[in-house]
Amino acid sequence: MSDVFKTHDPLNIPTNKSLDSDSDSIPVIDLSLPNAPALMNNAFKTCGAFQVLNHGVPLSLLKSMESFINDLFDLPTSQKLKVVRSPESISGFGLVPLSKIYPKRPWGEGFTIIGNPVDHLQKLWPQDCKKYCDLVEEYNKEMKSLCGKLLWLTLGELGITPEDIYWAGPDGDFKTNNQAIRMNSYPVCPEPDDLIGLPPHSDTSALTILYQTTKGLQVSMEGKGWVDVEPINGALVVQVGDMLHILTNGMYPPSVHQAVVNQTSDRISTAYFFGPPPKGEVSPLKKLVTPTQPLRYPTVTWADYLRKKYVLYEKALPSIRLSAPAPTGLSNGNDQNLVKVG
Numbered sequence: 001m002s003d004v005f006k007t008h009d010p011l012n013i014p015t016n017k018s019l020d021s022d023s024d025s026i027p028v029i030d031l032s033l034p035n036a037p038a039l040m041n042n043a044f045k046t047c048g049a050f051q052v053l054n055h056g057v058p059l060s061l062l063k064s065m066e067s068f069i070n071d072l073f074d075l076p077t078s079q080k081l082k083v084v085r086s087p088e089s090i091s092g093f094g095l096v097p098l099s100k101i102y103p104k105r106p107w108g109e110g111f112t113i114i115g116n117p118v119d120h121l122q123k124l125w126p127q128d129c130k131k132y133c134d135l136v137e138e139y140n141k142e143m144k145s146l147c148g149k150l151l152w153l154t155l156g157e158l159g160i161t162p163e164d165i166y167w168a169g170p171d172g173d174f175k176t177n178n179q180a181i182r183m184n185s186y187p188v189c190p191e192p193d194d195l196i197g198l199p200p201h202s203d204t205s206a207l208t209i210l211y212q213t214t215k216g217l218q219v220s221m222e223g224k225g226w227v228d229v230e231p232i233n234g235a236l237v238v239q240v241g242d243m244l245h246i247l248t249n250g251m252y253p254p255s256v257h258q259a260v261v262n263q264t265s266d267r268i269s270t271a272y273f274f275g276p277p278p279k280g281e282v283s284p285l286k287k288l289v290t291p292t293q294p295l296r297y298p299t300v301t302w303a304d305y306l307r308k309k310y311v312l313y314e315k316a317l318p319s320i321r322l323s324a325p326a327p328t329g330l331s332n333g334n335d336q337n338l339v340k341v342g
């Protein structure tokens with residue numbers, strides 16, 4: 001994992017500090033500094049999210065993704081209709097299922113890519129399809145590698161090694177893992193208080209890496225309610241999803257978050273979802289099941305859990321929970337039933 005530390009530019013980078021209870025947002029962690037693993041582990045335990053700097057993903061790639069997303073959402077509706085989500089699939093243009101039952105009307109569009117995007121992109125851009133497919137492939141590759149680094153560094157703090165997660169593969173490189181990208185576009189909104197970009201939810205993934213350049217993401221923090229995650233140039237937002245919550249036997253709470261809209265600027269975001277392989281069975285890590293922290297979840301696959309989530313939303317996790325949640329660490333909005341999870 002030492003290559004994590006090679007990308008550091010020591011200039012203008014804040015020194016990592018321990019999680020400050022007075023801070024009014026999620027921590028910002030410089031991955032190139034030696035105390036990053038301990039801080040990431042601490043951030044995951046306390047609020048399920050942090051922003052990461054010096055993560056090694058080239059800024060040029062993030063910028064290329066931004067212009068791809070702008071091209072995508074600028075397409076005329078007649079083009080977009082060619083790749084609308086079908087009832088059997090999550091890929092394509094469409095609302096997240098939770099939007100249908102959440103009381104505030106959704107304001108925005110989403111486009112989800114799972115697997116090879118060639119079929120969809122071919123329909124949208126017959127000429128430029130290869131250019132966009134290559135970009136998505138590169139983005140997936142960089143994000144997967146970052147997720148691997150982040151997971152091993154944080155889980156390493158808990159004494160977890162690659163042998164403990166069989167679905168990480170023999171080299172611990174998560175080669176066969178599932179991934180998805182959702183691109184979101186939220187136009188300027190005339191009534192931002194009455195509408196919502198993306199309703200409150202936790203992601204079903206193990207980790208989600210979100211890229212945003214305009215303010216709009218909010219995370220639910222214990223005792224603080226919704227806090228804004230201010231965009232920082234080149235930073236990525238890392239969030240615990242339900243699969244990692246289960247894997248850690250409830251030690252890391254899932255990040256409960258929402259996207260709000262505003263009256264003055266358009267906003268786009270890219271969420272990369274990293275999960276176990278299609279048939280990978282996720283169960284709480286044996287090392288994290290102890291007499292004081294008994295087994296909290298059964299074995300699940302991402303696909304089965306996703307189906308449950310689409311029916312039960314915020315009740316999906318409690319519906320499979322085997323024993324009461326930990327008294328601390330888990331008490332974010334999700335478990336207090338303050339918010340809906342989608």
Ligand SMILES: O=C(O)CCC(=O)C(=O)O
Pocket residue numbers: 182184197198203210212216217218257258259268269271
């Ligand atoms: O747009 C955002 O900031 C949030 C996106 C998100 O949570 C998602 O796509 O799951």
Ligand SMILES: [Fe+2]
Pocket residue numbers: 201202203208257271
């Ligand atoms: Fe999300």
